[in-house]
Amino acid sequence: MPQKPERLEPGMTIGLVAPASAPATHEVIEKGMQVLKEIGYCVKLAKNACARKGFFAGSDRERLADLHAMFRDPKIHAIICLRGGYGTPRLLKSLDYQMIRKNPKIFVGFSDITGLHIALLKKAGLVTFHGPMVTSNFAHEKGRDYSMGGLFRMLSEPKPFGSILPGSGTERGKTLRKGCVTAPLIGGNLSLLQTFLGTPWDFSTKNKILFIEDVGEVNYRVDRMLTHLLNAGKLQDAAGIVLGQFSDIEIKPSAGGWPTQTFEEIIHERLGNLKIPVAYSFPFGHESFTATLPLGIRATLDATRGDLVIEESAVR
Numbered sequence: 085m086p087q088k089p090e091r092l093e094p095g096m097t098i099g100l101v102a103p104a105s106a107p108a109t110h111e112v113i114e115k116g117m118q119v120l121k122e123i124g125y126c127v128k129l130a131k132n133a134c135a136r137k138g139f140f141a142g143s144d145r146e147r148l149a150d151l152h153a154m155f156r157d158p159k160i161h162a163i164i165c166l167r168g169g170y171g172t173p174r175l176l177k178s179l180d181y182q183m184i185r186k187n188p189k190i191f192v193g194f195s196d197i198t199g200l201h202i203a204l205l206k207k208a209g210l211v212t213f214h215g216p217m218v219t220s221n222f223a224h225e226k227g228r229d230y231s232m233g234g235l236f237r238m239l240s241e242p243k244p245f246g247s248i249l250p251g252s253g254t255e256r257g258k259t260l261r262k263g264c265v266t267a268p269l270i271g272g273n274l275s276l277l278q279t280f281l282g283t284p285w286d287f288s289t290k291n292k293i294l295f296i297e298d299v300g301e302v303n304y305r306v307d308r309m310l311t312h313l314l315n316a317g318k319l320q321d322a323a324g325i326v327l328g329q330f331s332d333i334e335i336k337p338s339a340g341g342w343p344t345q346t347f348e349e350i351i352h353e354r355l356g357n358l359k360i361p362v363a364y365s366f367p368f369g370h371e372s373f374t375a376t377l378p379l380g381i382r383a384t385l386d387a388t389r390g391d392l393v394i395e396e397s398a399v400r
Contacts, residue, residue, distance in 0.1 A: 086211045086268075086380035089162075089190045091399040092239040094124035096161040099154040100218055101130045102141035104196040105169020107219040110134055113166060116218035119228070123236070130154060133166060140171045148175050151200075155187045162239065166218045168195025173276070175200075176285055181207040190239055190399070193217050195299070195370065198272030203285045205270070205379050211398055213238070214272055214295070214368070215376030227372030235376045238398055245394035248375035250367065256390030257326070260352060263361030266384040266395060267323040269377055271295035278309045281316050289322040293385050295377055297328035297369030302336045303345055310354040319354075324361040324385040326392055327351065329369030361387035 092098075098120060100113075107113050113134070117127045130150035135142030142150075154163045176199060185208040191200070192213040204210045215238075216222065216231040230250055238245050249256060270292045271277065277296065280286050298306065313319050330347055338344045345353075348364075355362045363385065368375045377383075378398035385392050 086205060087185070087188045087209050088211045088398060088400045089188045091242050092162050092190055092236070095126065097126040097128055097159055099128050099130065099157065099160040099163045100133060100166055101147075101150045101154055101163055102133045102166045103147050103151055103175060103200060104141065104165075104171035105139060105167060106134070106136050106141035107166050112219045112223045116166070116223035119222045119232075120218075123232075128160060139169070144174050144178070147171065148178050151175070152180055152183065155184050155189060160189065162190035163192070164218055165193030165197050167220050168193060168197050168217070170196050172196050172199030173279060176203045179203065179207070184208040184210065192235065192376070194297075194374070195273050196276060198276035201272055201379050202277070202280055202287050206285055206287060211378055211380045213376050213378050213398070216374050221372065221374065224372060227374070231372065231374050238376050238378065238394070240399075242397045242399050244396050245398070247391055247393045248367065248377070249391060250373070257363040257366045257392070259387050259390060260355055260362040260364055261358060261360065262388040263324070264384065264386045264388060265293065265324040265361050266382060267291055267293045268380055269293050269295060269383050270379055271377070272297070274298040274306070274309050275301070278312050281312065281318075289318045291323050293324045293326060293383055294318070294322040295326045295328060295368070297330065299329075299331040299370035301330070302334045303347060303350060304336060306330065306333065306347065307345070307350045307354065310350070314354065319358060322360060324387065325355060325358070326366055326385050327364035328366045329371045329374070331370045361385055363387035363390055366392060
């Protein structure tokens with residue numbers, strides 16, 4: 085069983101890191117930090133969080149040093165990423181997984197942070213959280229109550245979270261294949277998940293609920309990535325599949341002007357013949373309103389009703 089981190093209580097210290105791309109401005113970092121302070125937490129910004137090098141928030145060595153420092157520091161109780169972008173796969177070979185296993189802490193992020201989620205679950209046996217980030221979510225008012233409220237309730241209460249949907253009467257997920265299944269969660273950003281195939285961080289979907297989201301892709305690339313996962317057996321092995329937000333998907337016309345496929349047509353063709361529950365259009369991903377999904381924790385996907393329920397505590 086994966087190791088659960090200790091719950092987060094008011095007054096505890098949250099460490100902020102940028103393991104991938106750099107935030108746009110220091111002002112947006114300050115705004116996100118202020119929100120955390122206002123709800124009762126102490127905040128520590130990583131040494132190199134404002135560094136710049138090419139695509140990244142500093143060099144690989146600097147970003148790695150920040151992650152290690154936060155996990156080693158006994159005064160840090162949770163680690164939340166400032167943003168995603170690109171860069172975490174470059175760190176995976178050098179991460180000190182043994183040290184992290186000995187210092188289990190809450191770790192939160194989404195998008196490119198999927199790289200760290202998959203690696204930490206597999207190599208350190210740590211439950212981590214695919215959820216909102218400081219400059220991507222906390223610094224903006226839109227969706228903050230739902231995204232932050234759900235995250236900190238999950239991090240602070242050692243009990244089952246329940247449904248990730250905003251509330252009764254809200255729009256539910258859409259059914260692609262009916263059914264209901266309970267299993268541990270695994271997943272994240274589709275383009276990152278694809279890059280792990282055939283690497284030391286390749287992941288198993290067997291007897292697990294696979295969750296997927298992405299942003300800014302082209303329709304044929306979504307088809308290509310799903311086909312890659314199908315060819316690798318990842319989708320057939322899963323106990324169930326739940327798709328979140330696929331934001332800003334470009335519907336690129338085919339050569340010669342022939343009809344092309346929409347996102348819904350692609351997922352119906354690629355996933356509709358699987359003999360497992362499949363549902364889509366859930367509130368997690370790159371939007372302001374985003375739920376938190378704990379990797380390694382049991383959930384129930386009710387694809388018939390369009391609901392995803394977290395069945396056990398994600399913290400201790």
